[in-house]
Amino acid sequence: MSVTLVGGGVIGYLTHTAVSAAAPSTASLPAGFNQVLQTYATIQSGYYKKTTSKQLTAGAINGMLESLKDPYSTYLANDSKSSLDSTLSASFGGIGATVQQSGNKLTIESIMPNTPSKKAGLKVGDQLIAVDGKSVEKADVTTAVDKIRGKIGTTVKVTIKRNSAQQTFAMKRAKITTDTVVGALDKTDKHVGVITMATFSEPTAKQFQQTVKKLRKQGATSFVLDLRGNPGGMLDQALKIASMCLKNGQTIVKVQDRNGNTQNYKANKKYDDGFKVTEPLAILIDGNSASASEILxxxxxxxxGSPLVGEQSYGKGTVQNVMPISKTAEVKLTVAKWLTPKGNWINKKGLTPTAKVAYPDYLSIKSISAKSLKLGDESGNVKSLQQLLKALGQDPGTINGFYGPTTQAAVTAFQKANHLPANGTADEKTLSALVAKLVAKYQDQDPQLQAAVKAAAK
Structure with missing residues (x-):
């Protein structure tokens, strides 16, 4: 089976176009490939360090793909292949529990129903101590989760502390499917359902349909599709969702191969099983909305005529196929370009919003790498601190990167307002609170979403 990709990164989609992954016979190889074989033999026999055929083969494949000067044509092996496969399936081998950092401890934050962790008896609040006998008490969340995840069907032993007593649970990893679609009624207009899609993976179309049904029951009479930051996904999922929203026979996308042959994909019952979204729609896009997001x-x-709201999209107009070449490796190769229903190729140009609404300037503030900032400090981190304070209504004085008395007073005022020790030093808790407040401000105001809700409600 081949998988065809249109994602801005490594995300792709399944296509109905057959693509042969069969290797050519030795007799059909061009004469120049004798030089490749001779080079291989020369390295194997003469290089001053030992090499492996696996290493040289991977190098040759990478070299051929790099010669295409196409960032989307790549060789994926081992972890890279597994990462792509997990992204496409929106699933992984795990136990169905989420882990959070709680002070200096890792604790179980939530447990999904009908999963190994639920059946084994793990509980929210359990402190994570070890995985397969190796301590994770000083590990970060990502490291601990990576140790828990693994091949479906394999066993993992998780040691936790509960009421001062340690317990070890042995669980078989199961397929855990992640949510690629979430939806909720807009907080200001309860007749508008906001549907956010993170990727276009195997469960996305089904989750989209379920979300639409749920929001309809809650009173939604129009929808905003939030595709901001969505890098793309599987074509069959984009086709299904687009077909749900279009009349049968309307063109969804055109795919054109290198010979100029064009295949039109049109809305039909085969894609949507008769389920239709007839309510008004508005679509949110930004510079990271790519390929499958742009197709939809x-x-x-x-x-x-559904309005596009936000910022110019990424502009990814080519199509890739992923073809397995072994159990642990695959090649991702650009094989075609895609065109909009009206025949436009948006590659490197993107889609222009119907209503251009920029992100707030404060979202571009550089992150602070220091753990603490104090009076007398001077750095880019201090400048970011001053920008954060100003965005949250505090007056840090001139935004110059110097932690002077005015900045100290602004920090103190913020600490008092947020029930933190008012010492005027931007310590780790204060910096975390500043970022959390800024995120909350954006989520509360989000001018792009507000504009899309108004457009959908018309």
Missing amino acids: SAALNENL
Whole structure:
């Protein structure tokens, strides 16, 4: 089976176009490949360090793909292949529990129903001590989770502390499917359902349909599709969702191969099983909305006139196939380009919003790498601190990167307002609170979402 990709990064989609992954016979290879074989033999026999055929083969494949000067044509092996496969399936081998950092401890934050962790008896609040006998007490969340995850069907032993007593649970990893779609009624207009799609993976179309049904029951009479930051996904999922929103026979996307042959994909019952979204739609996009996101956005905009709100999209107009070449490796190769229903190629240009609404300037503030900042400090971190304070309504004085008395007073005022020790030093808790407040401010105001809700409600 081949997988065809249109994602801005490594995300892709399944296509209905057959692509042969069969290797050519030795007799059909060009004469120049004799030089490749001679080079291989020369390295194997003469290089001053030992080499392996696996190493040289991977190098040759990478070299051929790099010669194409196409960032989307790549060789994926081992972890890279597994990462792509997990992204496409939106699933992984795990136990169905989420882990959070709680002070200096790692604790179980939530447990999914009907999962190994639920059946084994893990509980929210359990402190994570060890995985397979190796301590994770000083590990970060990512490291601990990576140790818990693994191949479906394999066993993992998780040691936890509960009421001062340690217990070890042995569990078989199961397939855990992640949510790629979430939805909720807009907080200001309860007739607008906001549907956020993170990727286009195997469960996305099904989750989209479920979300639409749920929001309809809650009173939604129009929808905002939030595709900001969505790098793309599987074509069959984009086709299904677009077909749900279009009339049968309307063109979703055109795929054109190197010979100029064009295949039109049109809305039909095969894709949507008769389920239709007839409510008004508005689509949110930004510079990280790519490929499959752009396919869906263009299809709805050009066929229905659904407004695009936000910023210029990424501009990913090529199509890749992923073809397995072994159990642990695959090649991702650009094989075609895709066009919007009206025949536009948006590669390196992107989609232009119907309503251009920029992100707030404060979202571009550089992150602070220091753990603490104090009076007399002077750095880029201090400048970011001053920008954070100003965005939250505090007056740090001139934004110059110097932690002077005015900045100290602004920090003190923020600490008092947020029930933190008011010492005027931007310690780790204060910095975390500043970032949390800024995130909350954006989520509360989000001018792009507000504009999209108004557009959908018209």
